[in-house]
Amino acid sequence: MNPLTQAIISGLMMGAVYALLATGLVIVFHTAQIVNIAHGEGYAIGGILTAVAASHDLPLWAALAIGIAGAVAFSLTLERVLLRPRSSWSVNSLILVTLAVAFFVRGVLNVSVGSDPVSFPRAFVGPPLRILGGVLPLQGAGLIAIGLLAAFAIPLFLAKTRLGRQLRAAAEKPDAAELMGVNVDFARSLAFAIAGAYGALGALLLVPMVSVDFQTGLGMTMRGFIAAALGGMSPVLAILCGLFLGLAEAFVTTYWDALAKDPVVFLALIGIALWQSRHIRFGGSLRA
Amino acid sequence: MLAATGARAEDSYTVGVIAPTSGPVAFVGVAQLSAIQWWQHDVNEHGGLNKRHVELATCDDQANPEIAVTCARNLIAQHVQIILNTSVTGPVRATLPLVKDGPVMIVASPAIEPDPSTFVFQGLPTDLEITRALLAFLKANKVDHLGMIGATDATGEVGVADAQKVFPPAGVKLDVSRIDLRANDASIQLMNVTKGSPGAIYSSYSGGGAATVVKSYANLGLTIPLIVSNANVTNAFIQVIKTDMPQRLFGLGMRSIVPALVTDPANRARVEYFEKSFKEWNHGSVDQLNHLGLLLADAAGAVLAHVKDPNDPAAVKAFLEHTPINSVQTIRYAPDNHVALKADNMIVVEYKNGRWTKADPLK
Numbered sequence: 001m002n003p004l005t006q007a008i009i010s011g012l013m014m015g016a017v018y019a020l021l022a023t024g025l026v027i028v029f030h031t032a033q034i035v036n037i038a039h040g041e042g043y044a045i046g047g048i049l050t051a052v053a054a055s056h057d058l059p060l061w062a063a064l065a066i067g068i069a070g071a072v073a074f075s076l077t078l079e080r081v082l083l084r085p086r087s088s089w090s091v092n093s094l095i096l097v098t099l100a101v102a103f104f105v106r107g108v109l110n111v112s113v114g115s116d117p118v119s120f121p122r123a124f125v126g127p128p129l130r131i132l133g134g135v136l137p138l139q140g141a142g143l144i145a146i147g148l149l150a151a152f153a154i155p156l157f158l159a160k161t162r163l164g165r166q167l168r169a170a171a172e173k174p175d176a177a178e179l180m181g182v183n184v185d186f187a188r189s190l191a192f193a194i195a196g197a198y199g200a201l202g203a204l205l206l207v208p209m210v211s212v213d214f215q216t217g218l219g220m221t222m223r224g225f226i227a228a229a230l231g232g233m234s235p236v237l238a239i240l241c242g243l244f245l246g247l248a249e250a251f252v253t254t255y256w257d258a259l260a261k262d263p264v265v266f267l268a269l270i271g272i273a274l275w276q277s278r279h280i281r282f283g284g285s286l287r288a
Numbered sequence: 289m290l291a292a293t294g295a296r297a298e299d300s301y302t303v304g305v306i307a308p309t310s311g312p313v314a315f316v317g318v319a320q321l322s323a324i325q326w327w328q329h330d331v332n333e334h335g336g337l338n339k340r341h342v343e344l345a346t347c348d349d350q351a352n353p354e355i356a357v358t359c360a361r362n363l364i365a366q367h368v369q370i371i372l373n374t375s376v377t378g379p380v381r382a383t384l385p386l387v388k389d390g391p392v393m394i395v396a397s398p399a400i401e402p403d404p405s406t407f408v409f410q411g412l413p414t415d416l417e418i419t420r421a422l423l424a425f426l427k428a429n430k431v432d433h434l435g436m437i438g439a440t441d442a443t444g445e446v447g448v449a450d451a452q453k454v455f456p457p458a459g460v461k462l463d464v465s466r467i468d469l470r471a472n473d474a475s476i477q478l479m480n481v482t483k484g485s486p487g488a489i490y491s492s493y494s495g496g497g498a499a500t501v502v503k504s505y506a507n508l509g510l511t512i513p514l515i516v517s518n519a520n521v522t523n524a525f526i527q528v529i530k531t532d533m534p535q536r537l538f539g540l541g542m543r544s545i546v547p548a549l550v551t552d553p554a555n556r557a558r559v560e561y562f563e564k565s566f567k568e569w570n571h572g573s574v575d576q577l578n579h580l581g582l583l584l585a586d587a588a589g590a591v592l593a594h595v596k597d598p599n600d601p602a603a604v605k606a607f608l609e610h611t612p613i614n615s616v617q618t619i620r621y622a623p624d625n626h627v628a629l630k631a632d633n634m635i636v637v638e639y640k641n642g643r644w645t646k647a648d649p650l651k
Contacts (some may be wrong), residue, residue, distance in 0.1 A: 017472075122531070127509065213314075
């Protein structure tokens, strides 16, 4: 096997998942102006519900649909029941609410499904592809293709469609947008629904090749957030940074040591955050 | 965090249990604790020990050393007669100084080799002994090159160090690659250790995410025999990997996991009784971690039944050091050895036809 090729394949697979998660965080940020710490729970709920449904002998397509529906329902409930009635609260308080929700979901998943990791069958089955000395499972190829297509659809949606522009307007100047006929509540619900669906999509594509348990969510939020933050919450840059993050982890593991993965990734995050805030530190006005 | 089952009675014994029932290795704590709870139920249903009921004071350390220390302090404050610590290396190490004056604590992390002068006893073979059991299997199968995936946690550190001590001096070439406990992909690690075409791959990774190694193995289409650690010879692990089962999956297990291989009639009777009763009580199946939990509980039971004053740690220590105890396997400690089992108590098992059986030859 060729280490370089395998590192790229592994990095793209994980990067596609990080890109999906980052996209979900970004679209919520662009409509509701908050960082949803419970975003990764959509990944956990989607993956675990699908695994539970598949274990009850439901057809895979039905199990996948249940996984996505569950994650979307969770995300919509979070927005409608907890966040919308508290829209006058400070952003920091709302972020704390989403953090509490993340821990609540962890607990509920632990009590209801148990602590053991679960998984479900692959949607793409067949011999792996062998490319330039690397091995790419068909599920991995599906993950990269579908993940990146779905992720890049969001910046196009926000920039090129009427609904997408309404979403952005709802975030930037909600009062003005409302006067212009934009249904701000609907826009925010739609953003949360898309975020939930994208979290679940990441799980449906990745979990068959790994596993998922009740405490996976926060880790996924963290990776998605790093990608989104590195990309300055820009939809396109967040996707690229998700890919960069996946590749960086794979290259550090391949050419250095798995132990060095977190220090290197977080050092990069610190470095980029400092670079982005250079104007503040040197008396300017640009915020990271 | 701390919970006692049932009302505390003056004339009851209390066994303290530290179990990581949440956190990254929750399946380890849950499985062992359920066997200990079965034991408590079984003992009390049969009239208790010395006509005294047994209570459990349980504490979830979440596999976190700081929480484990709190658990141990609380259990000691409750004056439990003995502590069963089912957690993993880091948290167990953190609790060791707290029992320097007792009570006796029996641990279940193979990475711990207790100093015989202390009140700490090991319920499993040490990792070194388990590694020697694997060496015996490899030698019997003429394998002279092993690829190994080890976790980056404290348990993984010990596993890799022991493998370095055992395999190269015995003429087995060893290639090691490390994996993070929460990793989602192990293909790079597998690629690193399969470069030289080893005769087998050993995944010493014992967290729930060890499934990642097996699934990445399937992703790469590998056919080299895969041997998983003793902590993964479990039903939960098989459930997660069943759609990506390697052509041949091996595991390191206690001999009792294949009851037919238990030679001592008393031990075999204990295994058969436990498996039947536990399945009825738990409405589930039995795996190696349940056996391990029972082994710890049986040691505690022997102490409570036979030591005149189980509140005296010196008396408990002396009893354990001089008395073999029948359980799923015979527990043998000595004044100069606080490790219950040896390499010959461990075997390599193979998953075939829906259950773990004695391994067939590799080639």
